Amino acid sequence: MSKKTLLSEIKEKIDQLVNAGFNNPTQIAKRIHRDLSIDETERTINHTRGTVKYHIHQSKKRKSNPALAQACQERGINFDNVGIAWNKDKHWSIQFRPSETGPTFEEMLQDHIDAIKNHNFKYEKIRRQNYSLPCLLVIDPADIHVGKLASSFETGEDYNTQIAVQRVKEGVDGILQKASGFNIEKIVFVAGxxxxxxxxxxxxxxxxxxxxxxxxxxxxxxxxxxxYVDILDKLVKIADVHVMYNPSNHDYTNGFFLADAIKSWYRTCKNISFDVSIAHRKYFKYGTSLIGTTHGDGAKQQDLPLLMAQESKKMWSDTKHRYVYIHHIHHKVSKDYHGVTVEALRSPSSADSWHHRNGYQHSPKAIEGFVHSKDNGQIARFTHLF
Structure with a gap:
């Protein structure tokens, strides 16, 4: 069976199953593999599942634009490739986009539930060794902006989703390598x-x-x-992980949904804890260190020390080294206040068109990490530059 013929049969089977009342992409893909006797070495269920989702999405798009679909069919145009169309008569020439909003929230929620069900949650509790001089490692990939687009033709440097993912993975690996000389017993991973x-x-x-x-x-x-799953799977092999999520201005809702989805993903893992509420400021105590994180687009920097004292009274009284790591501005700023150091972190993302036009560019791009000892606070810092 040729690849083209197989794809045609898959599409026909999708239509049949949808018309029969099936709507779960995973169930449809499994049914197709069974009915068509598809070899997993030739085509995986995940591959077919992606085809199912896309085909159903395009079918909905056709139904919401019937006149355009009919016009494309009459002219031999592939409807799937139409992004912009014009409706012309002797009086008007109207440009419009076919209705395409992507999957609904309910569809994405069901996809997430399906993915969790298909994921093998065999997270057995890892027994850790005791260190004589234990340390905490803070890893904080700040302002990643997955989905940002920058063209080197305009800004001098490309940035896209693929580059974002590559930099974060490389940066986390770089921080881990640089911190390998310390006895890391705990990792704080800052998300959002x-x-x-x-x-x-x-x-x-x-x-x-x-x-x-x-x-x-x-x-x-x-x-x-x-x-996030790839990173946490790597970190938990080194030490127990605490995830601190900060809501932010670009993705206030979707960022929260993402953090909650990650918490659900690791719901049976005893070696990862989560603080992913919608609260804008989070705090974590390690030995004599109190560590706060926030995005940085809300409370003023000079107010953060007093907010920390008010919002984490017990941890404040039990510590003598206090830090707040902030984000949002994409460049390094650090200042010592009375009893608290506030530090803004660099970002791995490149300047887009607006930032380039306004001159907000050329700060070092990096992912940063910090080592805290139980008794002496922050004792080391690492920067992985791009």
Missing amino acids: NDILHIDTPKRVTTSGTPQDTDGMWYDNFLIAKRL
Whole structure:
């Protein structure tokens, strides 16, 4: 059976199953593999599942644009390739886009549930060794902006989803390698902070600011989820992990959904803990260190020390080394206040068109990590530059 013939049969089978009342992509893919006797070495169920989702999405798109679909059929145009169309008569020439909003929230939720059911949750509790001089490692990939698009033709440097993922993975590996000389007994992984570039299908931030984007919003959500899973799977092999999530201005809603999805993914893992509430400031105590994190687009920097004292009274009284790691501005700023050091972290993302035009560019791009001892606070810092 040729690949083209197999794909045609798969599409026909999808239509048959959907008409028969099936709507779960995973169930449809498994049924297709069974009915067509597809060899897993030739085509995986996940591959077919992707075909099912795309075919159903395109079918809905045709149904919501029947006149355009009919016109394409009459002219021999592949409807799937139509992104912009014109409706012309002797009085008007109207440009429009076919209705395409992507999957609904309910569809994405069902996809996430299916993925969790298909994931093998055999996270047995890892017994850790005791160190004589234990340390905490903070890894903070700040302002990743999965879905941001920058062209070197305009800005001097490319940036897209693929580059974002590559840099974060490389940066985390770099921090781990640099910190390998310390006895790491605990890792704090800071999540959120504009992990996603946009928050709606209209390619805008939460507040409605238009963005240059790479890919569809739902694809970028799933890519970011996979990125976090890959990182946490790697970190938990080294030490127990505590995830601190910071809501942010680019992805206030989708970022929260993503953090909650990751918490659900590791719901049976005893070696990973989560603080992924919608609270804008989070705190964590390690030995004599109190560590706070926030995105940095809300409370003023000079107010963060007093907010820390008010919002974490017990931890404040039990510690003498206090730090707040902030994000949002994409460049390094550090200042010592009375009893608290506030530090803004660098970002691995490149400047897009707006930032380039306004001159917000050329700060070092990096992912940063910090080592805290139980008794002496922050004793080392690492920077992985790009």
